[in-house]
Amino acid sequence: MSTIAQKRGFASTVWDYLTTVDHKKIAILYLIAGGIFFLMGGVEAMMIRAQLAVPNNDFVSAGLFNELLTMHGTTMIFLAAMPLLLAFMNAIMPLQIGARDVAFPFVNALGFWLFFFGGLFLNLSWFLGGAPDAGWTSYASLSLASEGHGIDFYALGLQISGFGTLMGGINFLVTIINMRAPGMTYMRMPLFTWTTFVASALILFAFPPLTASIFMLTFDRMFGANFFNVAAGGNTIIWEHFFWIFGHPEVYILILPAFGIFSEIFSTFSRKRLFGYSSMVFATVLIGFLGFMVWAHHMFTVGLGPVANAIFAVATMAIAVPTGIKIFNWLLTIWGGSIKFTVPMLYAVAFIPSFVAGGVTGVMQAVAPADYQYHDSYFIVAHFHYVIVGGVVFALLAGTHFYWPKMFGTMLSEKIGKFTFVFFFIGFHLTFFVQHFLGLMGMPRRVWTFLPGQGLDTGNLVSSIGAAFMAVGVISLLINVVITSVKNERVGNDPWEDGRTLEWAISSPAPFYNFKQLPLVRGLDAYWLEKMEGKTTLTPAEPIGDIHMPNSSFVPFVISLGLFIAAFGAMYHVDDKAWALPVLIGGLVITFGAMIYRSLKDDHGFHIHKEELMEENDDKGVKA
Amino acid sequence: MQAEEKFTPQTWPESPEKATLEGKNKFLGFWLFLGGETVLFASLFATYIALKDKVPSPDHMLAKDLFELPLVFVMTMLLLTSSLTSVYSMYHMKNYNFKKMQLWMLITVILGLGFLACEFYEFHHYYTEYNHTFTSSAFGSAFYTLTGFHGAHVIFGLVWMILLMVRNAGRGLSLYNAPKFYLASLYWHFIDVVWVFIFTVVYLMGMVG
Structure with a gap:
């Protein structure tokens, strides 16, 4: 197996990506797929704002509007924000801990294809007959009454992609626990x-919990179960509980990695070590813990009673404390730093x-009695867009500029990047404030x-104009990507010049094996430490030796394809179509057959030999 | 230590399932996966408790009319014993005694099949005798979903163990397949623990009201 990259045709590149188990290539797949879904969600948002730009508009029908808002929310959360974050996690995290790959490269690919x-x-x-139309929350009584197959698409689609995300989560946990380089302690x-x-x-x-509740929804809609059917003894509130037991941690699943990206950017471009590192870690863990304790604040108006509402109100307000710690730590990281206003820093x-601003409105809603006023109003829409766009999407855009060179070897244009930033930032506040x-x-x-x-005309028009600004921003980012890729000016290992962590x-x-020799980590910001001592490379922790690598595999694609096929069978089974049951069973046979194949066929991977690594060193003078 | 290496009982490592990095990763990853599975079953238990005896009309059977403890006792004994035999199997795996490991795993599989047969009989009985079905009431949906998810896990575990035994029958133990056997046994224990909770929450609590 040669380590030297060869010029290849288009078909072999496609095949390479279909079978890859390399975390860096999977990251690119996540970035492309997540990016496409982000654009689709964006188009849906633009249609929503076009419809609401003027009163009594009939740009889209009421039914289509319901589908648009449902698909906008579902797409943005599950298919855009989370995969884009997974792209950066895949691309950067293994490099940051000095690992050669993730713990389960095969499962990583499986997660993406699912x-x-x-x-x-x-x-x-x-x-195929209309999109889901019961909102991204798909509350059960509404979603049971929804006609056509929209909600079935929602349930089965999210079930399949949810399995993938779960695998990604387990994979990263094991990677971080087991595969850190020598000296990379948790607190480094x-x-x-x-x-x-x-x-x-x-x-x-x-x-x-989401898996469980989606199974129930699937069973109710497609197989005659009665979980949410009150007439048969069911209870629709069960769905709400499970949805939010999943749904609230979900927003922290989105925002915590965003916090991580910003923490890296703040310390890099302030050229200072992150202020209050250990309190940042503490706050992150605490937010993660409290994230599970607050789900019922989405259900204040359901009627759980004053005691439940009070407990969840207090727990919700408590989350402002660790978040506040983070905000102040970032401010104090900038304070006294030697700041560079690059696009990520902007x-x-x-x-x-x-x-x-989004956090403040969140605390306002945590006050349960006041929430009765805000509930189901545009105030809520403004709030969660301030935290999701102002937090997560800003981080995704910042991360795209920041990590682009590490993922693709070229720098996005700073000039166009600033244009993107200005339009997106102004558009965002115009739209949602x-x-x-x-x-x-x-x-x-x-x-x-x-x-x-009724006093709503001007506000809605302003909001729609703001949305157009954001669209201009996103389009300019796409142009930036195209120009940068065409120019293809290669950059070195540390293009921002102030990289602090191992990936730079x-x-x-x-290189596809990441580190020729695993690095010895001697402190927080390991690469910065070496640079401050006048070195340009990391201190190796081992001599050059054979590197064990996993084999590529097409099986993850087949396993996922099987579930995709089975989902059609499950869905059309309701219509008493004769072919539905065979398709359902056939799809499951493909999936489980591929799993059995994977289980029975030995796959020991391969080794890159020491000699090849040494040779390459002589050829190109690559630094480990 | 390499996955392909040949061993004798003397050189066989103490924890063969964790002797390679792949094994170590699988060991931890599978424990985390079981953590997620625990939450999945917790959700199904919560749903069952909320929907227990929730039926559309009084002529439907309730938990106390349905369950027969003698059958459930037999099922519990079968599954608990199978957990013990899978421990024996792992004991022999750690001693590099491949034949005895296979033998005890076979006994585990047979006990598991016995459990499954009882469960099929039980469901069939409820369907035909009491008209307690998946679609008859919210109680029925919750009951069959909880016990059915457990039963599906039993089937998955059985298929897994049988395939492992057949696949490795001709080639003995290595550090490549030792983690696989170990994880299958871990999965089997998990299934057993879930059953202990089903026995308590569904059947025992079902009988007392």
Whole structure:
């Protein structure tokens, strides 16, 4: 097996990506697939804002509007934000801890393909009789009454992609626990690795309740069960509980890695070690823990009673404390730093006030009696877009610019990047700031249209104009990507010049075995330490030796494809189609057959031999 | 230590399931997976408790009318014993005694099949005698989902163990397949623990009201 990259045709590149188990290539797959879903969710958002730009509009029908808002939420959370974060986790985390790959490269690929086929299945609903239309929360009584197959697409699509995410979570946990380089103690891990760790733990414990409740919804809709059917003794509140027992940790699954990306950016471009590192770790873990204790604040108006509401209200407010710790630590990291305002740093600086605004409205809603006023209004819409866009999407855009060189070996243009930032930042605040007031004036969320002369006209128009600004920002980012890729100016290992952590010590993009010799980590910000001592490379922890690598495999694709096929059978089984049951069984046979094949066929991987590594050293003078 | 290496009982490591990095990763990853499975079953238990005896009309059978403890006792004994025999199997695995490991795993599988047969009989009995079905009431849905998920895990575990035994029958133990046997046994213990809770929460608590 040669380590030297060869020029290859298009078909072999495609085959390479279909079978890859390399975390860096899987990261690129996540980035591309997540990016496409992000654009689809964005188009849905633009259609929502177009419909609401003026009163009494009929740009889309009321039914289509319901589908649009449902698919916008579902796509953005499950198919865009989470996979894009998984892209950065895959690309960067193993490098940050000095590992050669993740713990389970095969499972990593399986996780991606499950997510991909789940997302594909969900979006095929547009062409096969209508998309889901009960909101991304899909509350049971509403979703049971929904006609057609929309909700079936939702249930089966999310089930498949949820399995993938769960596997990703377990994989990252084991990787971080078992595969850290010598000297990389827990309290020397970069903060992005820490937040990946905690977010993965949240995935592990938050996804199974979703799995369970989606099974119940599937059984109710497709197999005649009665979990949520009140007439047969069922209880619709069960769905709400499970959805939010999953759903609240889910928002921390999104925001914690975003915090991690910003922590890296703040310390890199302030050229200072992160202020209060250990309190940052503490706050991350505490947020992760409290994230499971607050789900019922989404259900204040359900009628759980004053005691339950009070407990969940207090628990919710408590989360502001560790989050506040983080905000102040970031501010104090910048304080007295030698600051460079690169594009990632601009997003990071803009993130602080934007996210704090979202946090403040969150604490307002935590006050249970007041929440009766905010509930189901545009105030809620404004709040969660401030935290998700102002937090997570800013982090994704910042991370795209920051880690692009490490993933692709080229730098995105700073000039176009600043243009993107300005449009996105202004557009974001234009769109969502005014929605607070629309909500307080009584505009309900998920409403298809509104009447003129009720004080909602100007606000909605401003909001829609802001959305157009954001679209311009995103388009300019795409142009940036194209220009950068065409120019293809290669960069060195540390293109930002101030990289602090291990990933910046190896070439961009990293060689497929990552580290020729595992590095010896001597402290927090290991690469920075070496640079401060005048070295350009890491201290190796081992002599050059054979490196064990996993084999590529097409099996993950087949396992996922089987579930994708089975989902069609399960769904059309309701219509008494004769072919439905065979398709369901056939799909499951493909999946389990591929699993059995994987289990029975020995796969020992291969070794890159010492001599090849030495040779390469002479050829190109690559630094380990 | 290499996965392909040949061993004797003297050189066989003390914890063969964790002797290689792959084994160590699998060991930890599988424990974490079982953590997630625990939450999955916890969700199903919570649903069952909320929907227990929730039926549309009084002519439906309730838990106390349905369950017969003697059958459930036999099922419990079969599964608990199978957990013990899988421990014996792992004992011999750690002593590099492949034949005895296979033998005890075979006994585990047979006991598991016995449990499964009882469960099929039980479900069939409820369906035909009492008209207590998956679709008859919320209680029925919750009952069959909880016990059915457990039963599906039993089937999965049995298939897993049989395939492992057949696949490795001709080639003995190595550090490559030792973690696989170990994880299958760990999975079997998990299934057993879940059953202990089903026995308590569904059947015992079902009988007392």
